[in-house]
Amino acid sequence: MTYQFFFGNKQTQNTPQTQPIPGRESEMIQGKSGGYMFRAGMWRTLRRCLLIGTGNGSYYATKWELTNDFVDVLEKAIAEDPDRVAQEIAYASDGRSINNSAPIWALVLLSMGESPAAKKAFQAIFPQVVRTASHFYEWMSYTKSVRGFGKIVREAGKNWLLQGDTKALAYQLLKYQQRHGFSNRDALRLFHAKPQTEDRDLLFKWVTNGWEELPPKSPTDALNQIWWYEWLKRNPEHTQTAISQGRLTHEMAAPVGKMDLGAWQLLFEDMPIGALLRNLGSLTEIGILAYSKKSNKNLNRVAAILNSKEHLCKGRIHPIDVLKALKTYRSGGSLGKSSKTWTPVPRIVDILETALEMSFDAIEPTGKVFMHAVDISGSMSYYSVSSINLTCCEIATTMSLTSAKAEKNYAIRGFSTNFIDLKINRSDSFSSAMQKASDLNFGGTDASSAYKWMIKNNFYADVICFWTDCESWAGNQHPSQALAEYRQQVNPEAKAIYISLVPNNISLVDPKDPNSWDIAGFDPSTPRLIQSIASGEL
Numbered sequence: 001m002t003y004q005f006f007f008g009n010k011q012t013q014n015t016p017q018t019q020p021i022p023g024r025e026s027e028m029i030q031g032k033s034g035g036y037m038f039r040a041g042m043w044r045t046l047r048r049c050l051l052i053g054t055g056n057g058s059y060y061a062t063k064w065e066l067t068n069d070f071v072d073v074l075e076k077a078i079a080e081d082p083d084r085v086a087q088e089i090a091y092a093s094d095g096r097s098i099n100n101s102a103p104i105w106a107l108v109l110l111s112m113g114e115s116p117a118a119k120k121a122f123q124a125i126f127p128q129v130v131r132t133a134s135h136f137y138e139w140m141s142y143t144k145s146v147r148g149f150g151k152i153v154r155e156a157g158k159n160w161l162l163q164g165d166t167k168a169l170a171y172q173l174l175k176y177q178q179r180h181g182f183s184n185r186d187a188l189r190l191f192h193a194k195p196q197t198e199d200r201d202l203l204f205k206w207v208t209n210g211w212e213e214l215p216p217k218s219p220t221d222a223l224n225q226i227w228w229y230e231w232l233k234r235n236p237e238h239t240q241t242a243i244s245q246g247r248l249t250h251e252m253a254a255p256v257g258k259m260d261l262g263a264w265q266l267l268f269e270d271m272p273i274g275a276l277l278r279n280l281g282s283l284t285e286i287g288i289l290a291y292s293k294k295s296n297k298n299l300n301r302v303a304a305i306l307n308s309k310e311h312l313c314k315g316r317i318h319p320i321d322v323l324k325a326l327k328t329y330r331s332g333g334s335l336g337k338s339s340k341t342w343t344p345v346p347r348i349v350d351i352l353e354t355a356l357e358m359s360f361d362a363i364e365p366t367g368k369v370f371m372h373a374v375d376i377s378g379s380m381s382y383y384s385v386s387s388i389n390l391t392c393c394e395i396a397t398t399m400s401l402t403s404a405k406a407e408k409n410y411a412i413r414g415f416s417t418n419f420i421d422l423k424i425n426r427s428d429s430f431s432s433a434m435q436k437a438s439d440l441n442f443g444g445t446d447a448s449s450a451y452k453w454m455i456k457n458n459f460y461a462d463v464i465c466f467w468t469d470c471e472s473w474a475g476n477q478h479p480s481q482a483l484a485e486y487r488q489q490v491n492p493e494a495k496a497i498y499i500s501l502v503p504n505n506i507s508l509v510d511p512k513d514p515n516s517w518d519i520a521g522f523d524p525s526t527p528r529l530i531q532s533i534a535s536g537e538l
């Protein structure tokens with residue numbers, strides 16, 4: 001027996017994940033699962049919270065716990081660098097966050113910053129984040145709950161109502177007449193916006209008083225949709241005329257008109273991409289989308305819209321939006337809140353599969369060898385989108401497959417306490433891949449099991465991608481220690497990328513390792529970012 005073991009690098013020895021690595025205690029934090037991970041850091045945590053949101057909670061933490069952590073991080077970041085916070089909010093809000101609620105919530109907290117720089121940053125990004133009347137009412141709701149309507153808030157609200165094109169504002173105030181406990185009338189009364197043009201004066205008068213008598217024609221082109229909406233209220237039997245002449249949307253026509261098949265056909269022909277995604281089931285149920293000579297043209301329109309990179313980008317369609325639509329549509333109505341049922345049209349499913357792949361930023365093959373390690377432990381079965389039972393594991397599988405489809409040399413395996421073959425390859429549809437991974441959700445979490453398997457089987461990878469909630473606790477060795485061994489025994493240049501799917505403040509990345517990255521997983525640019533890291537651009 002010798003004592004050479006004592007003089008080795010303690011950081012590459014086996015330390016149970018329920019204990020911090022010796023000598024690195026100050027850099028580590030105990031996660032809610034009981035395992036020790038590295039601190040993610042303020043800015044990394046902030047981006048995760050903005051992109052992923054905290055409104056659904058996670059397997060290990062409630063939505064209240066995660067949101068309290070979000071608020072703490074935001075307040076510290078705002079105090080340190082409000083301009084950078086504003087940049088992060090704007091980045092997330094620009095179609096990258098799973099929805100706009102987290103950026104709007106952060107915007108409210110930014111307005112509460114004590115420094116003049118925070119106030120200025122809030123005002124600068126307000127119109128970038130609050131783009132629709134629905135966003136506006138949501139911002140008002142959060143503001144009322146946490147801070148009240150002080151001077152800077154009133155100024156922002158007034159400017160939003162006064163700036164820009166009157167016709168565009170009329171569209172917003174008609175389409176979204178009320179949301180989140182506020183109405184368009186409440187907004188005008190609260191912010192005392194004084195119109196500077198005749199068009200806007202007429203618009204505000206309609207919002208506050210309505211029209212007791214319908215003018216013989218629209219008083220101005222900017223109010224044309226409003227005129228047809230008012231006309232439809234008085235003539236509901238002529239819904240199709242109002243839709244075609246006034247270009248009314250579903251939100252405008254449905255509450256006051258008679259929605260027969262002809263009305264739905266007209267709405268479909270001019271339906272924006274977001275509404276189309278949400279209404280595929282309804283359109284199938286009523287017969288607008290079906291296999292028939294008449295509806296084949298409609299199916300072609302769905303393909304032209306949903307399988308267009310331009311439409312997806314312009315509509316700020318997040319991959320999770322498409323994934324939700326795919327899972328909901330395939331269910332035939334058994335998922336979600338709707339009571340409607342339908343028989344899925346196979347071509348629509350195919351269109352959604354293509355749209356899902358296209359909704360991620362375009363990526364080019366790198367020629368590198370990839371190992372995609374998908375967390376299939378029990379915690380990943382938690383519902384990230386609870387309304388349709390969309391789990392973290394399904395999202396992880398979808399995003400890993402998107403990256404794998406761009407490469408020729410890859411493997412996709414799943415880890416819990418073991419590292420198993422998921423039997424997923426690039427020829428799989430997203431639906432079949434999600435099913436394969438979901439069938440295996442169980443067990444504890446040990447991210448180091450991936451490295452151990454790769455060492456044992458001498459699997460050479462240029463890039464190892466972990467899709468996980470970062471709560472690794474069940475192994476007898478930290479992932480960073482196992483990675484060090486993998487580099488010693490298999491590939492010294494191996495790069496490790498950990499894609500976090502939960503907005504927590506922990507990380508599996510050793511902050512001293514220049515070849516390990518930690519990124520937030522719901523960003524549509526994630527697959528492209530992975531390719532950039534693999535190719536050496538980053």
